[in-house]
Amino acid sequence: xxxxxxxxxxxxxxxxxxxxGEAGAARRLMDLGLIRGTPIRVVRVAPLGDPIxxxxxxxxxxxxxxxxxxxxxx
Amino acid sequence: xxxxxxxxxxxxxxxxxxxxxxLTSQLRVALIGNPNTGKSTxxxxxxxxxxxxxxxxxxxxxxxxxxxRRSNGTAVSVLDLPGTxxxxxxxxxxxxxxxxxxxxxxxxxxxxxxxxxxxxxxLERNLFVVSQILELGLPVVIALNQVDTAAAAGIRVDSVELxxxxxxxxxxxxxxxxxxxxxxxxxxxxxxxxxxxxxxxxLPAPLFRAVQPVxxxxxxxGFHPSTAAMEALRLxxxxxxxxxxxxxxxxxxxxxxxxxxxxxxxxxxxxxAEVRYGWIAEVVEATVHRFGSAxxxxxxxxxxxxxxxxxxxxxxxxxxxxxFQSIFTWAEPLMTAVEGLVGGVGNLAxxxxxxxxxxxxxxxxxxxxxxxxxxxxxxxxxLFLFIGFLEATGYMxxxxxxxxxxxxxxxxxxxxFIPMLSGYAxxxxxxxxxxxxxxxxxxxxxxxxxxxMSCSARIPVYTLLIGTFIPPIAVAGIFNLxxxxxxxxxxxxxxxxxxxxxxxxxxxxxxxSQPMIMELPPYRLPNLRSLxxxxxHRAGLFLRRAGTIIFALTIVLWALATYPxxxxxxxVTDGAAQEQQLAGSILGRAGQAVEPIVxxxxxxxxxxxxxxxxxxxxxxxxxxxxxxxxxxxxxxxTSVALREQLLAETDAAGTPVYTPLIAVSLMVFYVFAxxxxxxxAVVVRETxxxxxxxxxxAFQFLWMFVLAYSAAxxxxxxxxxxxxxx
Ligand SMILES: Nc1nc2c(ncn2[C@@H]2O[C@H](COP(=O)(O)OP(=O)(O)O)[C@@H](O)[C@H]2O)c(=O)[nH]1
Numbered sequence: 001x002x003x004x005x006x007x008x009x010x011x012x013x014x015x016x017x018x019x020x021g022e023a024g025a026a027r028r029l030m031d032l033g034l035i036r037g038t039p040i041r042v043v044r045v046a047p048l049g050d051p052i053x054x055x056x057x058x059x060x061x062x063x064x065x066x067x068x069x070x071x072x073x074x
Numbered sequence: 075x076x077x078x079x080x081x082x083x084x085x086x087x088x089x090x091x092x093x094x095x096x097l098t099s100q101l102r103v104a105l106i107g108n109p110n111t112g113k114s115t116x117x118x119x120x121x122x123x124x125x126x127x128x129x130x131x132x133x134x135x136x137x138x139x140x141x142x143r144r145s146n147g148t149a150v151s152v153l154d155l156p157g158t159x160x161x162x163x164x165x166x167x168x169x170x171x172x173x174x175x176x177x178x179x180x181x182x183x184x185x186x187x188x189x190x191x192x193x194x195x196x197l198e199r200n201l202f203v204v205s206q207i208l209e210l211g212l213p214v215v216i217a218l219n220q221v222d223t224a225a226a227a228g229i230r231v232d233s234v235e236l237x238x239x240x241x242x243x244x245x246x247x248x249x250x251x252x253x254x255x256x257x258x259x260x261x262x263x264x265x266x267x268x269x270x271x272x273x274x275x276x277l278p279a280p281l282f283r284a285v286q287p288v289x290x291x292x293x294x295x296g297f298h299p300s301t302a303a304m305e306a307l308r309l310x311x312x313x314x315x316x317x318x319x320x321x322x323x324x325x326x327x328x329x330x331x332x333x334x335x336x337x338x339x340x341x342x343x344x345x346x347a348e349v350r351y352g353w354i355a356e357v358v359e360a361t362v363h364r365f366g367s368a369x370x371x372x373x374x375x376x377x378x379x380x381x382x383x384x385x386x387x388x389x390x391x392x393x394x395x396x397x398f399q400s401i402f403t404w405a406e407p408l409m410t411a412v413e414g415l416v417g418g419v420g421n422l423a424x425x426x427x428x429x430x431x432x433x434x435x436x437x438x439x440x441x442x443x444x445x446x447x448x449x450x451x452x453x454x455x456x457l458f459l460f461i462g463f464l465e466a467t468g469y470m471x472x473x474x475x476x477x478x479x480x481x482x483x484x485x486x487x488x489x490x491f492i493p494m495l496s497g498y499a500x501x502x503x504x505x506x507x508x509x510x511x512x513x514x515x516x517x518x519x520x521x522x523x524x525x526x527m528s529c530s531a532r533i534p535v536y537t538l539l540i541g542t543f544i545p546p547i548a549v550a551g552i553f554n555l556x557x558x559x560x561x562x563x564x565x566x567x568x569x570x571x572x573x574x575x576x577x578x579x580x581x582x583x584x585x586x587s588q589p590m591i592m593e594l595p596p597y598r599l600p601n602l603r604s605l606x607x608x609x610x611h612r613a614g615l616f617l618r619r620a621g622t623i624i625f626a627l628t629i630v631l632w633a634l635a636t637y638p639x640x641x642x643x644x645x646v647t648d649g650a651a652q653e654q655q656l657a658g659s660i661l662g663r664a665g666q667a668v669e670p671i672v673x674x675x676x677x678x679x680x681x682x683x684x685x686x687x688x689x690x691x692x693x694x695x696x697x698x699x700x701x702x703x704x705x706x707x708x709x710x711x712t713s714v715a716l717r718e719q720l721l722a723e724t725d726a727a728g729t730p731v732y733t734p735l736i737a738v739s740l741m742v743f744y745v746f747a748x749x750x751x752x753x754x755a756v757v758v759r760e761t762x763x764x765x766x767x768x769x770x771x772a773f774q775f776l777w778m779f780v781l782a783y784s785a786a787x788x789x790x791x792x793x794x795x796x797x798x799x800x
Binding site: 031053057 | 159160162164195196198199202311312341343344346347348351373377381382383384386387471474475476478479480482488589590591592593594595
């Protein structure tokens with residue numbers, strides 16, 4: 001049973017296992033350092049419920065749930 | 075494709091009296107790095123105010139160039155490449171950066187030296203693009219910028235160790251204070267003489283074996299071996315597009331490499347990022363030292379409020395309300411001043427020139443026409459200031475974060491919100507602000523609909539028609555019908571903008587849904603100098619673009635309204651003379667000729683003339699109505715004489731020409747119609763310029779006109795059917 005980034009509650013952390021989904025988006029996330037083993041923390045959810053903000057490698061990134069669903073964590 | 079390092083050998087023996095410096099052609103430097111590293115600030119520190127801004131041919135990526143002089147008098151040209159996180163070419167910005175660095179851009183040779191701007195407070199992510207660029211076979215200098223911000227965050231980067239690790243020169247800089255700039259210039263001079271940087275990590279054996287054949291194909295196609303190695307790794311994750319498209323056998327080899335890797339237990343798509351970040355981890359380990367506690371940062375604390383579930387949107391709305399309130403209140407006195415100035419210049423020219431056509435051309439044509447553009451400059455500049463401020467502080471990305479869910483409803487990105495909102499003041503800054511939208515299709519869709527937001531040039535038209543024809547009766551006790559009508563016009567434009575954007579995104583500008591992966595940069599206090607530089611550059615751009623076209627068009631319109639001359643019967647008032655003159659002119663006759671076209675909307679030829687004359691700028695409608703109704707061209711939207719004239723106007727049969735229904739239909743026409751040459755000019759530039767831009771602008775003009783006509787028709791005919799005749 002693999003968990004994805006969307007199931008992580010704000011304030012909680014996990015490690016990236018893999019990034020899938022549409023090639024361009026996956027590529028961009030990996031370029032930004034979301035690769036196997038990278039610690040990632042969900043900071044908050046936008047007021048309207050989407051997108052979400054994560055903290056990774058010392059910077060803040062926002063991505064939509066649709067993209068976060070393809071980030072598998074463990 | 076080989077990087078030909080200009081050997082000084084070629085110069086020996088030539089013209090012995092000239093020093094080598096004069097013989098070497100100008101040195102070309104390119105700046106590149108992640109967004110928000112301080113690249114533009116560094117560029118300004120290097121080149122001073124001497125910069126030129128254009129576009130890369132065919133795309134709307136901004137091309138910023140400047141130069142500085144060396145001590146020996148020769149020039150160094152500096153190109154500020156768009157900010158990029160990688161060379162993966164998943165966005166137009168990255169594609170441009172890569173093609174320029176490879177020397178494949180149409181009108182740009184490859185740079186002689188690449189200055190990689192790196193943010194010391196975020197070395198890890200910044201090193202990704204560095205590791206790619208080190209493999210391009212170009213001389214590189216690293217500008218380790220923001221060492222002050224890093225120190226404040228408890229981070230020290232050992233620049234000597236970094237230089238050792240990367241085998242290139244590393245210069246510490248604080249671009250905002252100009253620190254390290256001289257050292258950087260010296261490093262740039264030395265760079266070409268040093269050995270070229272190359273990949274400083276080894277690929278795991280299976281990966282090495284897998285990419286070998288891909289590299290071979292690329293070398294065969296003319297790539298530098300080192301560049302080929304970079305491109306081969308990149309190709310594991312992407313299809314050969316852009317400059318790699320059409321290389322025979324490339325995709326086949328890449329596919330074989332991917333299969334081989336998957337069989338060896340690798341994730342082919344992730345492997346480049348994994349090997350690069352693996353190497354980066356070692357470099358960071360050796361060079362980055364943290365001291366002090368990493369408590370919650372200032373940005374965290376600010377975001378806890380500004381992105382709060384409840385307060386976030388409230389603050390956002392409040393901020394937008396303040397912005398708009400100040401645009402209108404601050405701009406008001408400035409606009410009056412501009413108006414006075416234009417009037418003064420007109421009077422001056424009027425008294426200096428003899429009575430006659432030349433005077434009329436200069437005063438009524440050129441000065442009045444250019445005045446109609448300049449009058450909006452205060453609003454535009456104030457809006458540019460706000461947008462620039464929001465960008466520089468880092469709030470712009472937060473606004474997109476808050477509004478993204480809402481904008482996604484019509485297939486757009488959160489970043490489209492502020493440009494559309496700006497459209498309420500003026501479409502020009504709104505359209506220019508779409509540059510922050512990364513995806514070209516989202517950008518185009520936004521550009522297409524921004525002019526539907528009711529801008530301030532429509533206010534005079536609304537004011538005249540509402541004030542004259544809509545009775546100020548109370549509705550539901552507290553509302554006023556006049557106010558409600560005005561609100562309805564704003565609502566209509568906004569709703570149409572959202573709906574049309576949605577339609578475009580589903581049809582013409584359809585594409586795979588675009589990711590919204592966006593950095594939320596740390597908050598910063600904006601640098602006043604660079605803010606003013608940005609604003610003046612954008613305002614100048616607008617004046618040049620719109621000014622020249624308006625200038626030409628107003629002369630044409632003036633001529634159409636002036637010729638042929640009508641013999642005016644003596645002893646009539648000035649106003650009546652103007653009226654007769656206009657009726658007999660080409661413009662007046664054109665109005666009569668188009669009457670059959672506007673008749674179905676309930677308009678007569680006089681309204682037709684006013685519409686034609688307001689093609690350049692909407693607010694001209696009011697002045698033309700003033701002329702046509704003989705109250706003089708200086709009538710404004712609150713002129714009592716003009717209002718009385720309109721109410722009293724009857725046709726041959728004695729029925730009133732204007733009814734509230736016609737007034738509403740006319741307003742609806744102005745809600746949708748694209749009657750603004752300044753906007754057209756800006757759209758041409760922002761959709762790619764040249765012929766391509768002209769096509770987009772013409773398309774926009776046409777669909778907006780069709781929409782305006784149909785909507786006005788529906789309102790008028792529908793109103794008649796519902797019995798709103800009188
Ligand atoms: N403290 C500090 N701020 C800097 C430095 N360089 C740039 N900045 C600020 O960082 C922000 C982003 O800079 P800019 O040049 O626009 O970044 P670009 O996106 O890389 O072009 C601006 O607010 C600059 O004033 C620096 O060396 N130190």
